[in-house]
Amino acid sequence: MIFDRRGRLLVLKPTYKSGWTLPGGEMEDTGESPWQACRREVREECGLEVTTGRLACVDVRPAGPARRGGVRFLFDCGVLDDEALARILVPRVEIAQFRLVDVPGALELLRPAVRRRVAQALAAPGFVYLEDGRPVDGVG
DSSP, X not given: OOBOXXXXXXXXXXXXXXXXXXXXXXXXXXXXXHHHHHHHHHHHHHOOXXXXXXXXXXXXXXOBTTBOOEEEXXXXXXXXXXXXXXXXXXXXXXXXXXXXXXXXXHHHHBOHHHHHHHHHHHHSSSOEEEETTEEOTTOO
């Protein structure tokens, strides 16, 4: 998650799937860590360099008919200043559009799984563990 000074969330509309999402992607099998993957994906998808972040949530997603299961890490990279955000450069082959949107508007745009993850992370006082985007009783 990347925010501007007005509290708006950066969202992307990929060309290769429907709906809106956050900057991010998969870890490469080169030994890359989740944080390294976050930084690389933000750089590749937005042209931004993030240097600080907080692990906001881990979401365990079960496999489904049209998706692989796995673990999703959501980092809160905080607020970037206007100068940094003015340098957003998206690869048009991969990203059709980007927007900074107030949180309620962003939640409406985001794909359902991402929406649940972001909503839970923003509502929690700290880190949150999720399974399929939902909190698990007894796990804090």
